[in-house]
Amino acid sequence: MKITVKLIGPFVQLFGFSEKELDVPGGTTADDLIGLVSIDRSRPKIVTRNGRAVVPGEALAEGDRLVISPIYSGG
């Protein structure tokens, strides 16, 4: 299934891309995907799926948009 991954803020420079589409097997979770795009797991982050915070372990679906962002605290 096709999933779009979008990085936010300094993650773009730190992990080398801004947005990309990935073809992943069915049943892939958000956590699996973070590993696939080589994001440092220890970094504090907020992951949203189609604009809503991801529930740990939830499986992704065809066409999902996963956004991985540092935890902003509002200027």
Add this chain to the structure above:
Amino acid sequence: MNGWTGHILRVNLTTKTFKKEAFSEDFARKWIGGRGFAVKILYDELAPGIDPLGPDNKFIVALGPIAGIPAPNTGKAVVAGKSPSTGGYGDGNIGTRVAEQLRKAGYDALIVEGRAAGPTMLYIEDDKVEFLPADAVWGQGTYVTNDWIYAKYGKSVGVLNIGQAGENLVRYAVVRSLEGRAGGRTGMGAVMGSKLLKAVVVKGTKSIPQADPAGMKKVGHDDLREVHRIDKEAGWSIQSTNGVLAWCNEVAALPVRNFRKTHHPDAWKCDGERLNNARIATYGCPNCTMRCGITIHDEEGRESELDYENVGLLGPNLEIFDLPAIGSLNYLCDDYGIDTMSGGCVLSFYADAIDRGAVPGGYKFGDVAGSKALLGQIARREGEIGNILAEGSMRAARKFGHGSIDYAMQVKGLEVAAYNCKFIPGMALAFGVSPIGAHHKESWVITFELKQTSRESYGPEKAQKVIDLQRIRGGLFEYIVACRFPWIEVGWSLENYPKYFKLVSGLDWTLDDFWTISDRIYSMIKLFWLREYPETDRKLDYPPAVWFDPANVDTEGPIAGKHLEVDKYDGLLQHYYDLRGYDRRGIPTKATLERLGVAEEGRAAEKFGKLS
């Protein structure tokens, strides 16, 4: 008195006199500095009902015990007075060399009273105060004024100045400092202008009294280096505050088209990545090692310093997505001394009002040239529309009528910052209960709402989080007077601040001690409002009505079909009041005032409004 200079400088522009006044250790410990000093002084010295733009108002610059001392990020000052935009207590926080220079001159605060006979620049050097003519730059923008001052005194002095907007009493005129700093969006630039005070220049040569100066020097310098290292590792300052724009767009929190929309396919054109790519220089405040001011070339080739709030509100909110064009609008606001946030919201309100037939006009969303022209008309109060818009969106809506107040994006007369709360209940509450009108500096809960609870919740956990953040952001950082960014953006521990406080004052306080101070100051601000608005009620703490409007929902995206619900918001507000110890109007109860050590101030307020 270690930690404080122990003195306030009181200047009267009418009589051209000044006085160095001592304050007690009790006063220092009870109010600490910055916002604490400002609200206590204004409460004690201003008669309720005075005209904020008249000579009876006072312009205050207040510093805190760590202000100006090399440590993370202490180059900040609080500017305060009765607000021309809200009629309540107003203040702002500005990056400036005044923080260090005024403390070195021997003062923790400056009170400016009266009204000068002609345009004036106040020059303070230690015990000397001069009232100098400023006719040469009256009518000029802040850039020319700043250069004029630098040419006279060099760049090491502390400077606060205003542009044409402050001179012409635009109710959301700011104070400016350095080349790109602004503060006091509650109209503190207009308070200066009303006094014909074009600029304050400060030079100090004394040392700041500290309990352990050698220890503070070592810790301060080590910590500045450490904050720099952490920032480089986290990469925050690559995009600085504008990194959040793309995220807001993804989670439907971006202001687009006067907050009618929450996201836009062209938002990427002005996001943090594009801003970083267009960067020509980076600026910061004194004592900062994680500088956030990114400049780009605007449409006219000028250097314009951008951050998220001004990009969000002068860009997508006006349906303008071209960075150089946004840079031009930002440059004009900075030069005129117009608050970029209120400026953006006032323009978007005007375009929306025309769009909805509330008022005739040719201005439209996306109109860059029209926006530039309007900013000039506002700053000069030129023509009928320049004059109306210079009053801010709340007063303009009263003039336009036709229900336009519902989409004037303001609370208590101060325009909201760049977070669209169409369906973010906790952040809507944060805007609603911000004690100076809608401002993001007091509390910011969006990430908490999405990650640690649910967006749908109106539960007490959100009210508690708003309070927790108010104690830190609107409390600690506003009275100890330092920038909140090291803590907010790169995770610099809050425990560092009692450590700095102990090194300068010798007092061994915990964060809980500080939270009591924060609550005391918030209560005092509420008492200030009660005196001004004795008939106050909880509706003053409601966000703009359009966020409750079912006709305004998104038709697609993450919050399609969703909007804030009035009854539920009111319940969330009540949670906030209950947790704070406020009554149903949002005023602290007598028991709360007693607990916070301000019962006497409460009794003084009772002459004007009831306490329960």
